[in-house]
Structures are given as structure tokens and as C-alpha cells.
Amino acid sequence: LNAAPGRPPRKQVRFLPAPAPGGGGAVELVAARVPVLADHPLVRGPRFKKLKIGAGHRLDVKASGVFVLGIGHGNKLLTDLYNCHLTKVYTVGGLFGKATDDFSDTGNLVEKTTFDHITREKLERILAVIQGTNQKALLMYSNIDMKTQEAYELAVKGLIRPMGKSPPIITAVRCLQFELPEFQLEIHCLHETQQYLRKMVHEIGLELKSSAVCTQVRRTRDGVFTVDDALPRTQWNLRSIQEAIRNCQLKVETELEKTLG
Amino acid sequence: VMAGAVRRLLRRGLGVAAGPPSTRQLREAEEAAPVFQYAGKAAKRKDRVFVWGFSYSGALGIPTFVRPDAGWKKPRRIQPTPYRLETEEKISSAACGYGFTLLASNTRDVTKVWGMGLNKDSQLGFQRSRRDQTKGYEYVLEPSPIPLPLEKPQQTRVLQVSCGRAHSLVLTDREGVFTMGNNSYGQCGRKVVEDEIYSESHLIHQLKEFDSRVVQVVCGQDHSLFRTKKGTVYACGWGADGQTGLGHYNITSVPTKLHGDIAGVNIIQVSSYGDCCLAVSDEGDVFGWGNSEYLQLASVTETTQVNVPRHLPFKIGKVKEAACGGTGNAVLTEEGNVFVWGYGILGKGPNLVETAVPEMIPPSLFGWSDFSPDTRVAHVRCGLSQFAALTNKGELFVWGKNLRGCLGTGRMEDQYFPWRVTVPGEVVDVACGVDHMVSMVRSFT
Numbered sequence: 118l119n120a121a122p123g124r125p126p127r128k129q130v131r132f133l134p135a136p137a138p139g140g141g142g143a144v145e146l147v148a149a150r151v152p153v154l155a156d157h158p159l160v161r162g163p164r165f166k167k168l169k170i171g172a173g174h175r176l177d178v179k180a181s182g183v184f185v186l187g188i189g190h191g192n193k194l195l196t197d198l199y200n201c202h203l204t205k206v207y208t209v210g211g212l213f214g215k216a217t218d219d220f221s222d223t224g225n226l227v228e229k230t231t232f233d234h235i236t237r238e239k240l241e242r243i244l245a246v247i248q249g250t251n252q253k254a255l256l257m258y259s260n261i262d263m264k265t266q267e268a269y270e271l272a273v274k275g276l277i278r279p280m281g282k283s284p285p286i287i288t289a290v291r292c293l294q295f296e297l298p299e300f301q302l303e304i305h306c307l308h309e310t311q312q313y314l315r316k317m318v319h320e321i322g323l324e325l326k327s328s329a330v331c332t333q334v335r336r337t338r339d340g341v342f343t344v345d346d347a348l349p350r351t352q353w354n355l356r357s358i359q360e361a362i363r364n365c366q367l368k369v370e371t372e373l374e375k376t377l378g
Numbered sequence: 379v380m381a382g383a384v385r386r387l388l389r390r391g392l393g394v395a396a397g398p399p400s401t402r403q404l405r406e407a408e409e410a411a412p413v414f415q416y417a418g419k420a421a422k423r424k425d426r427v428f429v430w431g432f433s434y435s436g437a438l439g440i441p442t443f444v445r446p447d448a449g450w451k452k453p454r455r456i457q458p459t460p461y462r463l464e465t466e467e468k469i470s471s472a473a474c475g476y477g478f479t480l481l482a483s484n485t486r487d488v489t490k491v492w493g494m495g496l497n498k499d500s501q502l503g504f505q506r507s508r509r510d511q512t513k514g515y516e517y518v519l520e521p522s523p524i525p526l527p528l529e530k531p532q533q534t535r536v537l538q539v540s541c542g543r544a545h546s547l548v549l550t551d552r553e554g555v556f557t558m559g560n561n562s563y564g565q566c567g568r569k570v571v572e573d574e575i576y577s578e579s580h581l582i583h584q585l586k587e588f589d590s591r592v593v594q595v596v597c598g599q600d601h602s603l604f605r606t607k608k609g610t611v612y613a614c615g616w617g618a619d620g621q622t623g624l625g626h627y628n629i630t631s632v633p634t635k636l637h638g639d640i641a642g643v644n645i646i647q648v649s650s651y652g653d654c655c656l657a658v659s660d661e662g663d664v665f666g667w668g669n670s671e672y673l674q675l676a677s678v679t680e681t682t683q684v685n686v687p688r689h690l691p692f693k694i695g696k697v698k699e700a701a702c703g704g705t706g707n708a709v710l711t712e713e714g715n716v717f718v719w720g721y722g723i724l725g726k727g728p729n730l731v732e733t734a735v736p737e738m739i740p741p742s743l744f745g746w747s748d749f750s751p752d753t754r755v756a757h758v759r760c761g762l763s764q765f766a767a768l769t770n771k772g773e774l775f776v777w778g779k780n781l782r783g784c785l786g787t788g789r790m791e792d793q794y795f796p797w798r799v800t801v802p803g804e805v806v807d808v809a810c811g812v813d814h815m816v817s818m819v820r821s822f823t
Contacts (some may be wrong), residue, residue: 133539229411231417248797253800264794265727325823327416
């Protein structure tokens with residue numbers, strides 16, 4: 118950033134002594150535009166010494182995916198986005214047959230079970246029930262009085278969401294792949310942590326009378342930011358960052374306006 | 379010298395070094411761990427019955443709610459969330475009356491029907507008291523078998539049961555319909571006997587004279603409807619609101635065929651619970667008769683009682699199923715949409731209190747979304763002032779007046795739009811009563 122051409126130095130009008138056009142030792146004052154010495158880079162030093170970077174929703178060490186950062190003035194937008202309470206989308210991979218103490222495949226083994234009785238149909242039934250109970254939680258934690266007409270209208274449109282603190286809520290689950298013993302789910306959630314998603318995989322295993330561990334947690338969307346907007350490791354340079362910020366600006370503004378009014 | 383000795387031992391492999399287990403050791407330990415089997419490959423899904431609502435009448439069938447087994451426990455008047463009821467057989471049909479419940483199984487065993495709850499008019503048959511062999515129970519607290527006078531008990535199967543205010547009907551596949559309970563208005567299909575005492579009565583009447591086999595029985599508050607295989611409808615009982623549909627307002631004590639707009643029409647479903655009745659034909663038309671004080675039939679007539687079946691010209695598509703409640707009605711169309719009309723809490727928010735024309739409830743309230751576009755309602759059922767809808771994904775939605783916790787939501791407030799009931803299983807069927815509900819549920823795995 119410091120290597121980029123900075124602002125041109127300010128100019129000021131000063132009256133400088135200059136030798137007079139006539140001969141002799143007389144000195145005349147001539148108005149001239151001269152750069153202010155205080156603005157000189159050697160006097161002032163590098164323009165950017167520190168950068169304020171803030172992080173959006175937390176991401177585990179073992180998880181991967183979209184991670185939102187705010188730079189400088191963007192940190193204020195971060196708090197606004199947090200108050201919007203938008204859903205995040207995760208791709209969660211699981212493995213049947215094992216149960217570990219920290220619900221992931223790198224933990225200490227607790228139990229091994231059979232899983233040949235599990236079918237895709239049974240898994241989808243469990244997912245439907247999870248969705249159902251979480252829908253109820255969604256309506257309950259949104260702190261809207263159920264007896265009003267506006268609650269009914271919001272419920273019809275599906276816009277009821279808890280706008281304050283709430284326990285993790287899952288708005289939608291879908292099974293993407295199912296090949297015993299592995300399976301992959303797409304989960305849309307609010308206010309969650311990655312460990313809660315791993316615990317959910319473990320609980321799905323228990324409901325199916327077997328056990329499951331979580332092999333992969335990948336965030337594919339965080340509010341308005343998707344995997345397409347995100348920069349991979351190879352593109353962590355100034356130009357791509359600036360371009361990414363420019364592309365996302367409009368999206369963030371429209372979303373904030375829509376939700377916070 | 380000691381250190382040298384230890385190192386020589388280690389090199390010869392006689393001593394084992396301690397320390398954190400290596401990856402190879404972990405993997406070997408994992409592979410050697412025992413594998414537990416909780417469910418085999420051919421594990422079948424279990425069928426269960428869940429009940430909720432007002433329990434003090436014994437209608438839920440759990441005796442510890444009314445008479446707790448320990449002295450310090452208080453009786454539970456209301457069960458606000460679904461509670462599992464243990465049954466001996468798989469229950470295929472259930473019906474909730476006004477304070478009592480009937481459960482039926484289509485087994486060939488001798489005991490096919492169980493009843494619990496109020497028995498002051500012998501609507502559950504004669505339940506011999508264990509303390510005094512000559513008297514019968516007035517309140518039955520747990521599912522007790524009902525002795526039906528069958529000719530061939532080991533061959534006949536019970537297809538369906540239905541309950542009204544103080545009478546009940548049992549439909550069998552080859553021995554007609556059995557009726558029991560109060561008969562002061564002829565709702566049991568036999569002649570009204572003056573000053574008959576109905577409590578502790580042994581009398582169970584059998585009805586066999588219909589033009590073809592009876593395939594559905596429905597109880598209204600004080601009348602009974604019978605639907606035969608040919609598509610005709612018979613009625614008997616109280617008729618002051620015209621709910622017998624026979625063209626007069628008197629009581630009828632013998633099942634008589636209905637005419638009016640349904641003459642010659644093949645009716646595939648009949649429904650009633652209060653004093654209004656609805657029938658659905660095979661072509662998707664809806665016919666109604668009975669009480670219309672709450673605008674249930676106001677689309678065809680201004681009168682408050684209709685005693686002849688009238689066709690209701692609704693332009694909502696082909697109707698698959700109808701459900702009639704006390705003051706409100708609901709129908710389900712072929713596309714899976716639910717339409718409601720009448721008076722009371724209809725399910726479209728607190729502002730919609732009465733309407734004569736059916737209004738659709740948005741499918742997004744039943745779990746339909748872009749994420750799961752194939753979710754649709756499969757059945758609708760009505761209690762006296764509640765509605766219940768079952769989706770094809772096995773979820774149960776209820777709305778209406780929450781009388782004594784009958785909605786099963788866990789709260790005591792009325793519900794103005796469809797709300798999911800959390801049941802640990804896939805709901806297959808539900809029966810709604812005045813203040814309690816019974817559901818047949820299949821477990822997930």
C-alpha cells in the first residue's frame with residue numbers, strides 16, 4: 118500500500134525572495150507556488166503504518182470457507198451486518214460408524230457402530246424433523262406476539278427471524294450426497310458455532326440408531342458474501358483485495374438498507 | 379551405569395518405552411475396538427399412539443394423570459404436549475368424542491376396540507366394575523376392551539370408529555355397524571325408548587340394512603351419518619338444525635337415505651362434528667347441509683338451517699377431502715391447498731374471524747418453501763373449534779382455539795395460524811375432539 122503513488126503534496130503560495138530583474142543587490146518578493154515541506158514523504162514518513170482490520174463471524178481452526186474481514190471504515194459496516202442477523206450456509210460432511218469425544222474424526226474414539234440399516238430416506242426424515250423443530254424455535258425466539266396480524270403476515274412471507282441473541286437455529290437442511298458410510302449436508306443457520314454443527318452431525322447419528330462424526334465443515338455463504346466473492350490464498354494481494362471490496366460494496370449497501378431500513 | 383542398562387534393555391526389546399501413543403498405535407486400537415449394533419438391517423418402524431389435551435376425564439387413557447400412584451403427586455389435569463400411550467396392538471383407527479376416546483385395531487383377535495374416558499351414557503359399552511360386579515364404571519381411565527356382540531369374532535375386522543357427544547359407532551367389514559351410547563334422539567339407529575337409562579346399559583345395537591356395504595361412519599354432535607360403497611348417504615338422529623338432511627327438522631331413529639342435491643351422486647367422503655355436515659363427491663364437488671348460523675352454508679342460502687343437501691358452488695378446484703368443525707369448515711383440494719370458511723379462528727391471523735367464501739391458507743405456513751417445494755398437505759381434520767392438517771412429510775400443524783391445551787403446542791394460548799406440533803415420529807393420522815387429540819405415529823427408524 119505504501120508503494121502506491123500517494124496524494125500529491127499540497128502546494129502553497131509563498132513569497133520567495135528572488136533576485137530582481139535589474140542588476141544590483143536589490144531583492145524582490147515574487148509570488149510562487151511551492152510544495153509545502155511538511156508534506157514531503159521523507160519528512161512525513163510512510164502513509165500507512167497500521168491498518169485496522171476487523172473480523173466478521175468466527176470460523177474454527179478445523180473449519181474452512183468464507184471469512185469476512187473489514188478494513189478501516191469497513192469495521193462499522195461489520196457491526197451493522199452482525200445486527201442484520203442474516204443466515205450462513207455450510208457444507209458439512211459426515212461419516213457413519215464412529216463416535217468421538219469432540220464429534221470430529223480427529224478426536225478420541227468413544228464407540229463404533231454398524232450403519233448398514235441407514236438409508237437416504239431415513240436420513241431425510243430426520244432432517245425434516247430437525248427443520249420442523251428449528252422452525253418452531255425461529256418463531257419463538259423472534260419475540261413477536263403470535264396473536265397479532267403482522268406476526269401472521271411475516272410468518273406467511275417467511276421473514277420472521279430472531280433479531281437479538283438466540284441459541285443456534287437452523288433454518289434449512291438438505292442432503293447433498295449420500296454414499297454409506299459418508300454423507301454431505303447443506304445447512305442454513307443463524308447464531309451458530311462450528312462445534313454446534315459437529316454436535317448436530319453426532320445427534321443425527323444417534324437418532325438413526327448408529328453414530329456419526331463430522332469430517333468437514335465449510336462455510337459457503339456468510340450473509341451476502343459467497344464463495345465466488347471470496348479470495349483464495351493465491352489472490353491475497355492488494356489489487357485483488359481492492360477489486361473485491363469494490364464488487365461487494367453495492368451488495369452490502371442494498372442488504373443493509375433492506376434489513377435495517 | 380543404570381542408564382546404560384536401561385538402554386541395553388530397550389535395544390533388546392525387553393522393555394517398552396512409555397509416551398504418547400503414535401498414530402499407528404491409535405489406528406490399531408481403533409480397529410480393535412468392538413462394534414455395537416443398535417438396529418439390524420431389517421429393523422421395522424414402530425407404530426405408536428400419542429395423546430394430548432384435557433386428561434382429567436380419563437380420555438387420554440393414562441390413569442396416573444387422574445389418580446397418581448404416589449400420594450405426594452398431584453393429578454395432571456392437562457397434558458399440553460404429546461404423550462405416548464402404550465397399546466397392546468397396532469391401532470389403525472381412533473376417534474375422539476366429547477370427553478371420551480375410542481381406539482380400534484384391524485386385528486382378527488377377539489379384542490378389537492378399546493375405549494377410555496366418560497362412560498355415563500355407555501358410549502364405551504358396559505365396563506364391569508371390579509369392586510362391584512353388578513355396576514359399571516362411569517369414567518374409564520385406561521384403554522379397556524369393548525365387548526362387541528360379533529357373530530364371528532375371529533373373522534370380522536373393525537375398519538373404523540367414530541364418536542359423537544354421547545354415542546359411538548363401530549364399523550366392521552362384514553357385520554355392519556355397531557352403535558352404543560345415548561339414544562334420546564335416535565342417533566344410535568334404534569327406536570327411542572321413553573325414560574331409558576343409558577348409563578350401565580349392556581345394549582349395543584347392530585345396523586345392517588343399507589343398500590350396500592357401509593364404508594364410512596361419521597358422528598355429529600347428536601346425529602350419525604353412514605356412507606355406503608355405492609356413494610349414498612344415510613342419516614339418523616337429532617334434526618332440529620337439519621343436520622340429518624332428510625327434508626324435515628324432526629328426529630329420525632332409523633337410518634334413512636338422503637336425497638336433495640346428492641341424489642345420484644357418488645359421494646366419496648362425509649364429515650361432521652357439530653351440527654353441520656359436508657360431503658365430497660368423486661368429481662370434487664362439495665355438498666353441505668345442517669346448521670348454517672356461522673355462515674357455513676351462506677354461499678347458497680340466507681337461512682340458518684338447511685335440511686336438504688345443497689351443492690356449494692365453490693371455484694377452488696377439485697376437492698379431495700372435507701372436514702367439518704363446530705363453527706368452521708376446511709377442505710383440501712387436489713393440489714394440496716387448504717381452504718377455510720365459517721366463524722372463529724380460521725387460521726389466517728386474528729383479523730379473519732368469519733367468512734362465507736372459502737379462503738386459502740398460504741402453503742408457506744405448512745412448511746412449503748423454495749427449499750422443499752414438494753411439501754403439501756395430505757389430510758385435514760376438524761375438532762369442535764380446532765383444525766389439524768397433516769403434510770406428506772409427516773408433520774402435524776394445528777390451529778384454532780386452544781381449549782384446555784388440546785392443540786398440543788405446549789402453550790395455553792389460542793393459535794391464529796398453523797403451528798407445528800413436535801411429535802417424535804412421522805404422523806400418520808390424527809383424530810380431534812373437543813378438548814383432546816389422539817395421533818397415530820410411526821417412529822423414524
